Amino acid sequence: MLPIDPTKKLSFNRRIADGDLVIVYERYDTMKPIKVSEKGVLQNRFAPTPELWTLVLSHRTQILYIADISFVVMYLELVPGCVVLESGTGSGSLTTSLARAVAPTGHVHTFDFHEQRAASAREDFERTGLSSLVTVGVRDIQGEGFPDQLLGQADSVFLDLPQPWLAIPSAAKMLQQDGVLCSFSPCIEQVQKSCEALKLYFTDIRTFEVLLQTxxxxxxxxxxxxxxxxxxxxxxxxxxxxxxxxxxxxxxxxxxxxNGETRGHTGYLTFARLNCSM
Structure with missing residues (x-):
C-alpha cells in the first residue's frame, strides 16, 4: 500500500482557486478541462455576444428573440453612429443588440415606466460593458411622450408598448428627417390602431410577422x-x-x-418612415 501524502488532499472548497482543475462547459457537446492560472487567459469562439446574452438573461418581461431582433436592426437601418430611442426597455434583450449595431459612436436611449425594471436593466448593461452606449430612463412614454431634449435627434425609434398609438405623435417629433419607426405588437388589433395613427405622420407603412423555421x-x-x-x-x-x-x-x-420545437408567433413588426413633406 502506497503511503498517503498529507499535503495532497482533495479540495471540497466551492470557490475556484489558482491551480484548480475545472471543466469549462462551452455548449452541450463541447467541454474541456483546464487548470486555472491567475495570469492565464482562456480563448475560444464563444464570446459574450448579444445573441448569447438573449439566451441567458433574466426574463423580467417577455423578450424579443434573434429572428425578430435581426429583422428590426436591418429595417431600422442602424449603422455605427446612429441614435436610437426605445420604449420599453423590459429585459434589455433588444437593447443589447441595438447598442452593438450603433457602436462605437452611436447611442441608445431606452425608457421603461417601471423603476425597478429600469434599475435592473441598468445593472445588466454595466455587467455587459454597454453602459457608455446605453442610457436608461424611467418614464411613461405612452402618457408623457419622449423627453423634449431628444427632439429631432433620433435616427430610429422602437416601440414595445401596450398602446403604441399613444406614443406615435411624440416619436414623430423625435425623429430626424427620413427617420424610421418600428412598433412591436403581439395582437393584430394593436397593429390596426397603430397604423391609423401612423398615417398622420409617416409613409411607407409595412407590417411583418417573422416565423423562423430551423x-x-x-x-x-x-x-x-x-x-x-x-x-x-x-x-x-x-x-x-x-x-x-x-x-x-x-x-x-x-x-x-x-425541427419540431421551432418557435411560433411572437408578434407583428410594423415599420414606417417619417413623412418628410409634413
Whole structure:
C-alpha cells in the first residue's frame, strides 16, 4: 500500500482557486478541462455576444428573440453612429443588440415606466460593458411622450408598448428627417390602431410577422433517422417506390429535417418612415 501524502488532499472548497482543475462547459457537446492560472487567459469562439446574452438573461418581461431582433436592426437601418430611442426597455434583450449595431459612436436611449425594471436593466448593461452606449430612463412614454431634449435627434425609434398609438405623435417629433419607426405588437388589433395613427405622420407603412423555421442536419443513410413511430423522417415524404429503393441502398448522405420545437408567433413588426413633406 502506497503511503498517503498529507499535503495532497482533495479540495471540497466551492470557490475556484489558482491551480484548480475545472471543466469549462462551452455548449452541450463541447467541454474541456483546464487548470486555472491567475495570469492565464482562456480563448475560444464563444464570446459574450448579444445573441448569447438573449439566451441567458433574466426574463423580467417577455423578450424579443434573434429572428425578430435581426429583422428590426436591418429595417431600422442602424449603422455605427446612429441614435436610437426605445420604449420599453423590459429585459434589455433588444437593447443589447441595438447598442452593438450603433457602436462605437452611436447611442441608445431606452425608457421603461417601471423603476425597478429600469434599475435592473441598468445593472445588466454595466455587467455587459454597454453602459457608455446605453442610457436608461424611467418614464411613461405612452402618457408623457419622449423627453423634449431628444427632439429631432433620433435616427430610429422602437416601440414595445401596450398602446403604441399613444406614443406615435411624440416619436414623430423625435425623429430626424427620413427617420424610421418600428412598433412591436403581439395582437393584430394593436397593429390596426397603430397604423391609423401612423398615417398622420409617416409613409411607407409595412407590417411583418417573422416565423423562423430551423432544420436539423445530420449525415447517415436514409433509413437511419427514425421517429418515435419507427418511420424514417426523411422517407415519410417520399413515394413508396422511392422509399423502398432508398432504404435498400443504404446510401450515406446529408439528411435535413425541420425541427419540431421551432418557435411560433411572437408578434407583428410594423415599420414606417417619417413623412418628410409634413
Amino acid at each position: 432544420y436539423e442536419v445530420r449525415e447517415g443513410n436514409f433509413g437511419s433517422w427514425q421517429d418515435s413511430d419507427g418511420a424514417s423522417s426523411f422517407l415519410k415524404g417520399c413515394k413508396k417506390r422511392q422509399r423502398n429503393n432508398l432504404e435498400a441502398s443504404g446510401t450515406q448522405t446529408v439528411i435535413a429535417r425541420r
